[in-house]
Amino acid sequence: MLPNYDDLGPIQSKEKSTCIETNRALRFLKFQRSSCTLLIILNSKMPNPxxxxxxxxxxxxxxxxxxxxxxxxxxxxxxxxxxxxxxxxxxxxxxxxxxxxxxxxxxxxxxxxxxxxxxxxxxxxxxxxxxxxxxxxxxxxxxxxxxxxxxxxxxxxxxxxxxxxxxxxxxxxxxxxxxxxxxxxxxxxxxxxxxxxxxxxxxxxxxxxxxxxxxxxxxxxxxxxxxxxxx
Structure with a gap:
């Protein structure tokens, strides 16, 4: 029996939505990591010349x-x-x-x-x-x-x-x-x-x-x- 593609539509949209949210979360975490690294660099004590x-x-x-x-x-x-x-x-x-x-x-x-x-x-x-x-x-x-x-x-x-x-x-x-x-x-x-x-x-x-x-x-x-x- 052939699958009902109309039924698969909502499932595909949900997966796509989940994927988008996951990517957003990863980008946010990456930004946070970069920001933390920058703050560490700025706040670290550099040796004197x-x-x-x-x-x-x-x-x-x-x-x-x-x-x-x-x-x-x-x-x-x-x-x-x-x-x-x-x-x-x-x-x-x-x-x-x-x-x-x-x-x-x-x-x-x-x-x-x-x-x-x-x-x-x-x-x-x-x-x-x-x-x-x-x-x-x-x-x-x-x-x-x-x-x-x-x-x-x-x-x-x-x-x-x-x-x-x-x-x-x-x-x-x-x-x-x-x-x-x-x-x-x-x-x-x-x-x-x-x-x-x-x-x-x-x-x-x-x-x-x-x-x-x-x-x-x-x-x-x-x-x-x-x-x-x-x-």
């Missing part, structure tokens, strides 16, 4: 605290990526204290103006928030007095003139625990930490111990290049 300092006395690597002081870190990264630091010299080194670097006038290691310069005014991207930040008043950035990281041995800290919002491109590498420089301490000096050496600290110490004249190395110590990875 790492800067490599290639000096004539060796290589130093440091974690840059983009997660803690994003304006200060982004300013440094922007300068490094544009080649600002390449070819400059350490202009002030003091044993059991620190090594200072980052003045554009130090391209000539014997320049009397080494230690007095900074970057040009302009804008740079805050790599954490996406906001546009500014260098002003001679290449200075806003003091970022947020993270209570002390000026411990191996930390990178912003140099300034002693006045508020006067940091720009210059910074120093601590070779002692200079807690009197902490912005959150009782002293007048306010130098926020924005990174810490993760390898090559021995090179940093050796730099601080070279013979000097008025704190300037007698034999120039050149920064061949500064590169940043992980951003």
């Amino acid at each position: 790492v800067a490599t300092f290639n000096t004539t006395m060796g290589v130093i690597k440091a974690e840059i605290y983009l997660d803690r002081v994003p304006i200060t870190a982004s300013n440094f990264i922007d300068l490094a990526k544009t080649g600002f630091y390449n070819g400059l010299h350490f202009h002030r080194v003091i044993p059991d204290f620190m090594n200072q670097f980052g003045c554009p006038n130090s391209k000539d290691p014997n320049s009397r103006s080494a230690g007095t310069g900074g970057p040009k005014d302009g804008e740079f991207l805050n790599l954490k928030t996406g906001a546009t930040e500014k260098r002003f008043g001679g290449g200075n950035i806003k003091d970022e007095l947020i993270s209570k990281d002390s000026n411990e041995p191996g930390t990178l800290s912003m140099a300034n003139t002693g006045q508020p919002n006067s940091g720009g491109s210059q910074f120093f590498m601590n070779v002692a625990h200079n807690d009197f420089l902490d912005w959150f301490g009782p002293g007048e000096s306010k130098h926020p930490v924005f990174g810490k050496i993760i390898s090559g600290y021995d090179t940093c110490v050796k730099i601080s111990q070279v013979p000097t004249r008025n704190d300037n190395p007698r034999t120039p110590i050149k920064m061949e290049s500064v590169t940043v990875e992980g951003i």
Whole structure:
């Protein structure tokens, strides 16, 4: 006996409807899975970038605290990526204290103006928030007095003139625990930490111990290049 196709019609429509609903459910689950994956990526803690300092006395690597002081870190990264630091010299080194670097006038290691310069005014991207930040008043950035990281041995800290919002491109590498420089301490000096050496600290110490004249190395110590990875 031949089947009654009129009777099969409703059955086929029901199966088709079930199939459509199943596909919709699968697509919804797939969307939810994608959304969850995206949220996990956005909310996950990304590792901080790492800067490599290639000096004539060796290589130093440091974690840059983009997660803690994003304006200060982004300013440094922007300068490094544009080649600002390449070819400059350490202009002030003091044993059991620190090594200072980052003045554009130090391209000539014997320049009397080494230690007095900074970057040009302009804008740079805050790599954490996406906001546009500014260098002003001679290449200075806003003091970022947020993270209570002390000026411990191996930390990178912003140099300034002693006045508020006067940091720009210059910074120093601590070779002692200079807690009197902490912005959150009782002293007048306010130098926020924005990174810490993760390898090559021995090179940093050796730099601080070279013979000097008025704190300037007698034999120039050149920064061949500064590169940043992980951003």
